Amino acid sequence: xxxxxxxxxxxxxxxxxxxxxxxxxxxxxxxxxxxxxxxxxxxxxxxxxxxxxxxxxxxxxxxxxxxxxxxxxxxxxxxxxxxxxxxxxxxxxxxxxxxxxxxxxxxxxxxxxxxxxxxxxxxxxxxxxxxxxxxxxxxxxxxxxx
Numbered sequence: 665x666x667x668x669x670x671x672x673x674x675x676x677x678x679x680x681x682x683x684x685x686x687x688x689x690x691x692x693x694x695x696x697x698x699x700x701x702x703x704x705x706x707x708x709x710x711x712x713x714x715x716x717x718x719x720x721x722x723x724x725x726x727x728x729x730x731x732x733x734x735x736x737x738x739x740x741x742x743x744x745x746x747x748x749x750x751x752x753x754x755x756x757x758x759x760x761x762x763x764x765x766x767x768x769x770x771x772x773x774x775x776x777x778x779x780x781x782x783x784x785x786x787x788x789x790x791x792x793x794x795x796x797x798x799x800x801x802x803x804x805x806x807x808x809x810x
Contacts, residue, residue: 667712667713667714668712668713668714668715669710669711669712669713670690670710670711670713670731671708671709672701672709672733674708674709677709680735685701685735685736685739686701686739687699687700687701687736687739688711688733688736689735690731690732690733691730691731691733691734692717692721692723692729692730692731693723693729695721698736699711740767742767742770742771742774743774744770744774744778745774745777745778747777747783747786747787747789747790748774748778748786748789748790748793751790751793752790752794755794757798758794758795758797761797761798761800762797773793773797773802776789776793777789777790777793
């Protein structure tokens, strides 16, 4: 894999999946993060990490990291960030459509906003997304037939 990841022991992953658990809370070096259980082509299970998280927990290539996994008690929770929350509070039409989306789609859109480092960029992305949500011009929206 070209991404940073942590493997999930097969027995643990199978137990989670057998109970319908797809999202877990992972504690790494004392820092909690929410992640989805991912699968590789060969059936291995893992979680994606990301460089910003590794930097935050001060982990580098080859370092040992203490990892504790447990089912996510709020699997549908989506971190929107301040900027996106504020924009949706001001745009009722975009908010109504956004909150009707699946948690996975909401999470994906929110990540686009919250992953920006600069506040100005997060605001610009939040406004851009609200416009696209309201006007149904997000990637994947069907064009109106007529």
